[in-house]
Amino acid sequence: MNDTPRNPGLGADEPRGPANPDMAALSDAKLQLNQAGEARMAAVLNVARFHGVEMDLDGLRLRGSEAAPPPPELVVWLKEAGLWARGVQMNFRQIMNMESPSPIILLLDDGGAALLVGRDRGRGVLVLRDPRQPTSAAPVLVDELRLKQVWSGATLLIRSSRHGALEEQPFNLGMIARIVWGDAKILRDIAITSVTLTVLSLVPILVVMRIIGVVIQFHSTQTLNLVIILMLVAVLFEAIMTWSRKMMEVVLAAKLDAKLNLMIFDRLVALPIEFFEREQAGQISYKISQVNRVRDFLTGKLMNAFIDVFMLILLLPILFYMSAPLAWTILIAAALIAAIIAVFLRPIGILIGKVIAAESAKGSILIETVFGIRTVKALALENTRATQWDASVAEVAELNVEQARMANWPAVLTMPLQRYCSYGVILVGAFIVLHTQNSIDSASLFGFMLLGGRVAGPLVSLAGLLDEVHQARASIDQVGHVLNRPNERQALTTGLRPRFEGAIEFRDVTFRYEGAKTPALDKMNFKIPAGTMLGLVGRSGSGKSTITRLLQGINRDYVGSIRIDGTDMREINLRHIRKNFGMVLQDNFLFRGTVRENIIAGRPGLSFEDAVRAARLAGAEEFIERLPNGYDTFIQEGSPNLSGGQKQRLAIARALISDPRVLILDEATSALDPESEALVNANIQRIAAGRTMVIVSHRLSSLLDCDLIMVLDQGKTMDIGPHKELVQRCAIYRHLWFQQNRHLAPEGFDDESSQPAIV
Incomplete structure (x- = not known):
């Protein structure tokens, strides 16, 4: 039986696009790949488009500039895009007998890839196509003997995730x-x-x-x-x-x-x-x-x-x-x-x-x-x-x-x-x-x-x-x-994956925690352009951390609209958001493993030089070099061999390793000693270069370099502007500032009648 398609490309249902969309996308992503790496990437892009999915090229980082992406990384990348993928070992006969209408990726021995787009069982040959070539290019007919010379059986199977899969069924x-x-x-x-x-x-x-x-x-x-x-x-x-x-x-x-x-x-x-x-x-x-x-x-x-x-x-x-x-x-x-x-x-x-x-x-x-x-x-x-x-x-x-x-x-x-x-x-x-x-x-x-x-x-x-x-x-x-509780699976595997610039807008956002009588955010409105360094200040319970939780997609049952670069946040893939939004908390958890492994935890394919660069930017390099084994020092559970400030700087380095377009620091310097805090603050301008930053801090002195500071009270935006303007026109901010800097307080500043400082 001959089931060779009339068009030896992706078939009649192939989405229309530019003549060579794969290579154009690769160029846009600026991935330095050799021919083998390009072939594998292009093959994955081809098959993903066959199933109606546009891959996020920024979601894949390779182990080296000259290495082809290994199958496990490709499988993880495809699963994050909402596709089913599995790397298997097959032989020529199994491939020939498969009844699969979608293309199959053959991972070649030299690190490249070929697309299987048809079979001619009568002549005993497979119809292969170079994924880097336009779909109109002529395919190649390959028999078992020739294929064995370049292929040892490594195969990547991809299909659309089926509705009703085990992951979606109730556990019973x-x-x-x-x-x-x-x-x-x-x-x-x-x-x-x-x-x-x-x-x-x-x-x-x-x-x-x-x-x-x-x-x-x-x-x-x-x-x-x-x-x-x-x-x-x-x-x-x-x-x-x-x-x-x-x-x-x-x-x-x-x-x-x-x-x-x-x-x-x-x-x-x-x-x-x-x-x-x-x-x-x-x-x-x-x-x-x-x-x-x-x-x-x-x-x-x-x-x-x-x-x-x-x-x-x-x-x-x-x-x-x-x-x-x-x-x-x-x-x-x-x-x-x-x-x-x-x-x-x-x-x-x-x-x-x-x-x-x-x-x-x-x-x-x-x-x-x-x-x-x-x-x-x-x-x-x-x-x-x-x-x-x-x-x-x-x-x-x-x-x-x-x-x-x-x-x-x-x-x-x-x-x-x-x-x-x-x-x-x-x-x-x-x-x-x-x-x-x-x-x-x-x-x-x-x-x-x-x-x-x-x-x-x-x-x-x-x-x-x-x-x-x-x-x-x-x-x-x-x-x-x-x-069997509601989960984030759909939000993690579906939705848009735009390239972020970092503009953030809240439109009448109201959010209430479960069991709370009053809303944590009450018709919150503000808008900042991309590349802005925004500080959040306010008394305890004013809604500062709630804003960071909403930006991370931790809580999604809010009323109103949160827009990132003009796109509603609910329409964006949740994993895509979290990979592009770095987050540093007040109390961060470090995993068992070396210092280097903790820094590159979010991007395990990155090199040692990338870890050093992130540590230097976070002000962690100087203490890491004093550790017994430097970047190979093993961190036990609970990080007993690190101080609070050292853990915090490692967490900042871990957030910076993925070069996020938006970086959120939620009381990130609160555990630092004055020297470490000064070191991080000195690097803030370098950290903020090319990205939007949202900084929550109860130390107003650490927010002086922010482009804008937003003052919150009872879940509402009271004022937003630079430090000098807020000291002049915002009573809440002025009170908090002079409360923390009493030596600068004007005569008549009554400490006894003052509001409690933020925590």
């Missing part, structure tokens, strides 16, 4: 079941192995039941030897099958664990920041960990339930064949067992929910204590936290005992019925033989003794499965409480 038992069903082949093999093992476990019983009497009666040694050999072979085969099934279960559990962990982490980091600000870290961690219980249920208990059902289907006809009256007694006993267990399911389920809630609260105390151990030590709160921990542990222990006591009742009440199914049925069978005319031979009675328990066991397990389902659902509810 059905979604997890679909993940498990994705490994249908392994499930099929496990099922076949389980059925075989079930049959093998019954064969010895049936053989012994029917043959042992004959062997004893006729003293047939040869028959006994044959039976022994057959049983040994069966046991050996059963051992091999058991080992194989266990390994398949391990592989299935590992694959399911990997898929669940990847999906959960992606969903977790897509949640908005306000969720993490409201919820306790310990409770989030405990609820997420409940997914392990669900995994164990699907790969363990549910699999065993399948085996139990098959066991029942296989055994019941055999029991009824041997003796219908005895088989009915076993069924009645099993039904009573199931009824007893069903009565206790609801109260046990309620107690399980209480245990989970208590365990969550206990975990929250532990993690909160670990995170705040410096405060605990500094304030000697060990005994106080220990008292809270003891109370939590006692509550969990009490609930566990209560739940175990409740669960013990059905086990005790059903024990006589289970014992009847195991060996009591023999007594009933003997009674039937002695007092009725039904004839049951000794082999049948012996078979009921061996097989009766195997019928009761599965029935009890199936009744207990309801309890397991209840626990699994409770665990899924805990995980779903975290993962």
